[in-house]
Every structure is written in C-alpha cells, then in structure tokens.
Amino acid sequence: MIGRNIVLLAIVCLFIVLSSSTAIGTSIGFNVSEIENDDSIYWTVSPQRSENFNFGDNFYTTYGSPDLKASILGNNEFSSGHIYDLNINLANKGTITGFEIKNEADDNLDLKLQSIERGYETEKITAIGITSILLSPHSFIDVKSGSQESGTLRSGEQTQSLPKFIVDIADDAPAGTYSLVLKTVYGYQENVQVSGDELTADGKIKDVEIGMWYEAKTQNHTIPIIIKKEANFDVINVTSDLRSGEEGIIKVTYKNTGNLPAKDATAKISVYTPFSTTDDQAFLGDIESGGTAQGVFSLNVDGGAISKNHSINSEIRYEDDEGETQLSDTMKISVKTLPATSLKDKVLSNTWMLVILGILVVVSGGLLIYRKSIRKGNKTLP
Numbered sequence: 001m002i003g004r005n006i007v008l009l010a011i012v013c014l015f016i017v018l019s020s021s022t023a024i025g026t027s028i029g030f031n032v033s034e035i036e037n038d039d040s041i042y043w044t045v046s047p048q049r050s051e052n053f054n055f056g057d058n059f060y061t062t063y064g065s066p067d068l069k070a071s072i073l074g075n076n077e078f079s080s081g082h083i084y085d086l087n088i089n090l091a092n093k094g095t096i097t098g099f100e101i102k103n104e105a106d107d108n109l110d111l112k113l114q115s116i117e118r119g120y121e122t123e124k125i126t127a128i129g130i131t132s133i134l135l136s137p138h139s140f141i142d143v144k145s146g147s148q149e150s151g152t153l154r155s156g157e158q159t160q161s162l163p164k165f166i167v168d169i170a171d172d173a174p175a176g177t178y179s180l181v182l183k184t185v186y187g188y189q190e191n192v193q194v195s196g197d198e199l200t201a202d203g204k205i206k207d208v209e210i211g212m213w214y215e216a217k218t219q220n221h222t223i224p225i226i227i228k229k230e231a232n233f234d235v236i237n238v239t240s241d242l243r244s245g246e247e248g249i250i251k252v253t254y255k256n257t258g259n260l261p262a263k264d265a266t267a268k269i270s271v272y273t274p275f276s277t278t279d280d281q282a283f284l285g286d287i288e289s290g291g292t293a294q295g296v297f298s299l300n301v302d303g304g305a306i307s308k309n310h311s312i313n314s315e316i317r318y319e320d321d322e323g324e325t326q327l328s329d330t331m332k333i334s335v336k337t338l339p340a341t342s343l344k345d346k347v348l349s350n351t352w353m354l355v356i357l358g359i360l361v362v363v364s365g366g367l368l369i370y371r372k373s374i375r376k377g378n379k380t381l382p
Contacts (some may be wrong), residue, residue, distance in 0.1 A: 004175045022082070056358035057137045058102050058117075058193040066094035066127035066155070070182050070221035073162060077226045080173040081234070081257050083144075088182060088223070089161045092153040094112065112205055113194045120210070122194040124139040124157045127186040128214075130162045133224070135181045140170040141225075143180070167225075171257040175229040190215040232258035233316050236292065240335045242275075245303035252295045252333055256287040262318035262326075269297040270313040274305035274337065284316070 073087040099121070130150040134143045148163035163182075191213040196205035237253040252269075256262055265284040271277055282295030312333040322324050 029160040032314045035036040041238045061100045062098040062121040063098045081171040081232050083168045090159040094155045109199050117194040123189050127153045130186040132184045134165040140173040142168040181190045184216045231260050237329045244305040244340045245336045255292045262287045265318040267316050274302035276300045309336050
C-alpha cells in the first residue's frame with residue numbers, strides 16, 4: 001500500500017508540474033483516482049484542459065501518443081539467494097500517426113496561428129515526468145525499491161536517468177523464467193490551440209493565447225528475468241579451536257542452497273595473518289540440493305596473535321549437471337583466536353597425562369612405603 005501511495009503522490013506531483021508549465025500562464029487541473037481490482041492497480045486521470053482552450057479556434061487534431069519501451073540494461077540472468085540492482089532502460093518510440101484539420105485558415109492571421117499550432121502539435125508524443133514502479137507477482141522475488149522518476153523523453157530518446165530497482169531473490173527460488181511488471185505513468189500533450197486578436201503592422205500577433213490540454217497515460221511493461229539452474233552455497237556452521245602460537249582446526253559446514261546438485265565438490269580457504277596453513281582444501285564429495293557437507297582445515301596461529309574475530313574466505317569448486325567445472329561465490333568464515341593454552345590447562349586437558357601422573361604417584365608412594373618397611377624390618381633384626 002505504501003508503494004501505491006508513493007506512485008499516486010508522484011502522479012499528483014506530475015500534474016502539478018504540467019499545470020505550471022503551460023504557455024501564457026494557463027492553469028490546468030487534473031482529477032486523479034486509483035482503482036483497485038483483482039490485485040491490479042489502475043490510475044485514471046480525467047481529461048482536463050486550460051480554461052482558454054476553445055475547440056472553435058482549434059485548427060488541428062493530432063493523432064498519436066508517447067509509447068515507452070522498457071528492458072533490463074545488461075544481463076537478465078540471476079542466481080537464487082542474492083540481491084541485485086536492476087537498471088531499466090526506457091525508450092520513447094511514440095509516433096504521430098496523422099493530422100486532422102478542424103478549421104481552415106480564413107486570413108493571414110489564421111495562417112500564422114495555424115503555423116504556430118502545428119509546431120506545438122508535434123510535442124504530442126513527448127512523455128513528460130515519467131514515474132515507474134516495479135512489481136513482482138512471485139513470492140520468492142521481492143522488489144525492495146519504491147517508485148522511480150525518469151524525467152521527460154521526446155520521441156526517439158532513451159532515458160539518461162535509469163530507473164534502478166533493488167530485487168531480492170530468495171534462496172529457495174526455483175529455476176526458470178519469470179515476468180516482473182514495470183508500471184509507468186506520465187503526462188503528454190493531448191491537444192493545443194492557438195488564438196490571437198490581430199496582426200500588427202510588423203506582422204506580429206497581438207494578444208496571443210495558447211491553450212494546452214494534457215492527459216496522463218499508464219503503460220504496463222513485462223520485464224522477463226531468468227533464475228539460473230545452479231548450485232549455491234552458504235556457510236551455516238563453524239566450530240574452531242585456534243590459539244595463539246598453536247596449531248588448531250576449524251570445521252566448516254556448507255549447505256547447497258541452489259537448485260542443482262554439486263558433484264565432486266572441494267572447499268578451499270584463503271588465509272592471511274595471523275594464520276598460515278598447508279591444509280587449505282577439503283574434499284566434500286557430492287552435495288545434493290538442500291544437502292550439507294563438512295570441511296575440516298588445519299591452521300597455524302602466529303604466536304603474537306591477539307584474541308579477536310577474524311574472517312577467512314572460502315570457495316567451493318564443483319562439477320555441474322553438464323560436467324562443467326564451476327566455482328562458487330566467495331563465502332566468509334568467521335573464527336576467533338584465543339590466548340595460548342597455559343601449562344595447567346594443557347595438563348588438565350590431557351587425560352592420558354593425568355592417568356600417567358596418577359599411576360606414577362601411586363607407584364612412587366608404594367615404593368616409598370615399601371622402602372620404609374624394609375628399613376624398619378632391618379632395624380628390628382637381632
């Protein structure tokens with residue numbers, strides 16, 4: 001509803017602009033209403049014209065109107081689980097299809113007025129104050145942006161202010177071709193009438209009045225996008241034990257969020273200070289769509305490393321369903337370095353060492369008691 005209100009407000013503003021831009025200080029009002037029907041939105045604008053528009057003085061009626069064409073600028077193939085900026089190119093392909101003479105020129109004054117009007121009539125196919133909004137009928141494609149403004153386009157021109165929309169494609173979006181709807185609304189000159197009192201001695205028209213009649217037009221444009229068939233990956237869990245000056249391991253769980261399985265997948269990490277490794281790859285095997293796999297990596301931590309969070313880059317190389325080798329987008333693995341293990345903690349964490357120490361204590365104690373008993377026995381002999 002917010003998006004609709006924004007567009008409705010933009011339409012109202014459009015007609016305020018139109019009313020303020022007419023010639024000879026004329027004033028135009030527009031009645032704009034929104035009609036909702038079967039989840040579709042329509043904007044209707046009642047025909048309005050300046051107060052000094054006089055059909056009796058109208059020499060021409062011109063036929064034709066602006067005709068906007070919309071297309072995605074660049075590639076229209078996208079991956080699930082990502083957010084994209086969609087740049088839409090708008091081009092005005094409007095043409096004048098004909099003229100109809102409403103009143104013949106009776107004298108030199110009319111001939112001059114007729115010529116002036118004919119010049120204005122060619123502006124009929126100019127789209128004024130273009131506003132657009134992108135709508136998605138699909139639950140897994142979410143348009144984050146509101147309405148966009150693209151200025152005015154004469155026939156044959158393309159917009160320099162590209163409408164840009166942020167589109168969020170869900171992780172579970174199925175592969176296929178889908179249509180988004182771009183709604184555009186703009187004003188255009190429906191008709192123009194020129195009148196004047198008389199010709200002056202130097203051939204100029206006295207008290208020229210130009211009456212302009214504007215209308216609004218809405219167009220719906222189909223914007224096709226393709227969600228590619230591919231495997232996509234996310235890091236969903238990380239466990240690590242990385243301490244300053246020691247060797248540790250990280251266990252990373254990857255999930256295939258795409259719509260195709262990944263064959264013979266191998267995960268690789270890229271590490272920087274304070275880490276180093278000779279074990280930067282882990283074989284994951286085949287990962288079905290929605291499946292998970294764990295990679296285990298061994299890292300050395302610099303002795304001077306302080307306790308903090310670090311980010312490690314990871315990628316997965318795999319074969320797609322056509323046997324082609326693919327490389328995933330880079331993922332971030334978050335790990336934390338800890339202080340070096342103290343001697344006490346090392347001893348306490350080593351169960352076998354504790355067992356051996358216990359045995360040594362028991363044996364040592366037993367030997368000590370045994371020796372004492374032998375010495376005592378020797379002293380009591382006759």
